[in-house]
Amino acid sequence: MLLTFPLLDARALERARAVLANAPWKDGRDSAGDQAAQAKNNTQMPRDCREARELSAMVLQALDASPMFLSAALPARIFPPRFNRYGGQSNHYGPHVDSAVRFAENGLRVRTDLSCTVFFSDPADYEGGELVLHGPDGQQSLKLPAGHAVLYPASQVHEVKPVTRGDRLACFFWVQSLVRSDSQRRLLLEFDQALTVLRQQGGDNESTVALTGTYHNLLRMWSET
Structure with missing residues (x-):
């Protein structure tokens, strides 16, 4: 099941963009597994920096207030949100499958039933950068408005196409659902x-x-x- 829905309002987006403008970034491959690291070429915000903590709290609060997310995901556990940037020479993430279990820094283990991406950049601000999901019925390409989220099975092969202009800023995390199927x-x-x-x-x-x-x-x- 693939689902898109609005998550962050204009006020939250304005604050998020101000935080992102001054955030530190590092090589995104540091958080990837062996297979994914070979396909991953982006930058990522250090998970323990002040900016990441503030934005993570913002996203979690919005998720908790979203009837659509709660009804669709039926979350039991949420892996702490992380934040990435695609642009310049670090501009794509090739086809890959997310790890079945993620280990958070607090010792939390999360079975990744669902993946979620929240877009911070407006589609007009960058070219390329589509999230492409590969399934038995073909490909689905997504490039959502800022503040919107997409929820999809973590078992699907997916990729982020190269960003050829501007920067694509987004949040990503995984959900362990109360209902595995x-x-x-x-x-x-x-x-x-x-x-x-x-x-x-x-x-x-x-x-x-x-x-x-x-x-x-x-x-x-x-x-x-």
């Missing part, structure tokens, strides 16, 4: 969205209460905590 998460999201519409149209009644119970019983059956 992508197809089950999709069904729960569709169920939740349809139930929300029914409640908006007719309020709570005997049928919506019963359907809410069915949703939670499915989540209870499929979730891992």
